[in-house]
Amino acid sequence: SQTIHQWPATLVQPVGSPLSLECTVEGTSNPNLYWYRQAAGRGLQLLFYSVGIGQISSEVPQNLSASRPQDRQFILSSKKLLLSDSGFYLCAGDSPNYGYTFGSGTRLTVV
Amino acid sequence: AQTVTQSQPEMSVQEAETVTLSCTYDTSENNYYLFWYKQPPSRQMILVIRQEAYKQQNATENRFSVNFQKAAKSFSLKISDSQLGDTAMYFCAFYSNYQLIWGAGTKLIIKP
Numbered sequence: 001s002q003t004i005h006q007w008p009a010t011l012v013q014p015v016g017s018p019l020s021l022e023c024t025v026e027g028t029s030n031p032n033l034y035w036y037r038q039a040a041g042r043g044l045q046l047l048f049y050s051v052g053i054g055q056i057s058s059e060v061p062q063n064l065s066a067s068r069p070q071d072r073q074f075i076l077s078s079k080k081l082l083l084s085d086s087g088f089y090l091c092a093g094d095s096p097n098y099g100y101t102f103g104s105g106t107r108l109t110v111v
Numbered sequence: 112a113q114t115v116t117q118s119q120p121e122m123s124v125q126e127a128e129t130v131t132l133s134c135t136y137d138t139s140e141n142n143y144y145l146f147w148y149k150q151p152p153s154r155q156m157i158l159v160i161r162q163e164a165y166k167q168q169n170a171t172e173n174r175f176s177v178n179f180q181k182a183a184k185s186f187s188l189k190i191s192d193s194q195l196g197d198t199a200m201y202f203c204a205f206y207s208n209y210q211l212i213w214g215a216g217t218k219l220i221i222k223p
Contacts, residue, residue, distance in 0.1 A: 034211070038154075043202060043213035088154055092211075100146065100206060102156035 002028045006103030019078040023091030031093040033074040038088045086110045113138045117214035132188045134203030143207035147188045151199040
């Protein structure tokens with residue numbers, strides 16, 4: 001089965017500090033990968049998606065960027081965090097055999 | 112534009128009762144997928160059930176079943192014999208062309 005590993009589970013970072021959230025996929029190859037952000041009590045907002053190594057599509061202009069250095073690795077980054085970057089970040093993977101599955105999420109608090 | 116609407120912000124039922132969560136969507140696509148996801152307080156997003164648009168038969172997973180009406184663009188979730196562990200936010204989602212469009216969610220509370 002396809003498993004999405006995401007870490008850390010929680011993160012508290014000061015304003016202006018860099019960010020790196022990592023997501024890795026186990027159990028499938030060549031998945032489509034996604035980064036979502038969820039505000040409290042709301043639905044998910046798609047931030048980035050990738051259909052292959054080095055291919056990144058951005059859905060929302062913002063302070064964040066994404067990279068896919070390997071087939072099963074998807075990284076969400078920021079050079080300087082803003083207070084508005086606080087939220088719950090979910091990585092997801094999509095493959096023909098296993099459908100759409102999510103990681104366990106990272107709760108980011110920018111202080 | 113594709114949209115997903117969940118018209119029930121919150122619902123509560125007694126344990127063991129049956130509850131139906133509504134979802135409607137709007138699209139011009141013919142091939143797509145529909146999902147119901149459950150998000151408990153842990154905030155893990157858990158797939159409950161999935162429906163391919165080309166399949167006429169309604170999907171079923173144990174106590175969870177859907178009523179998929181493609182012409183009406185309706186995709187409701189029925190939970191039978193509800194349990195305390197079913198308490199969670201439930202999101203309806205539409206997937207096509209790498210895009211997963213989400214409803215606003217329904218908060219479901221199962222009362223003992």
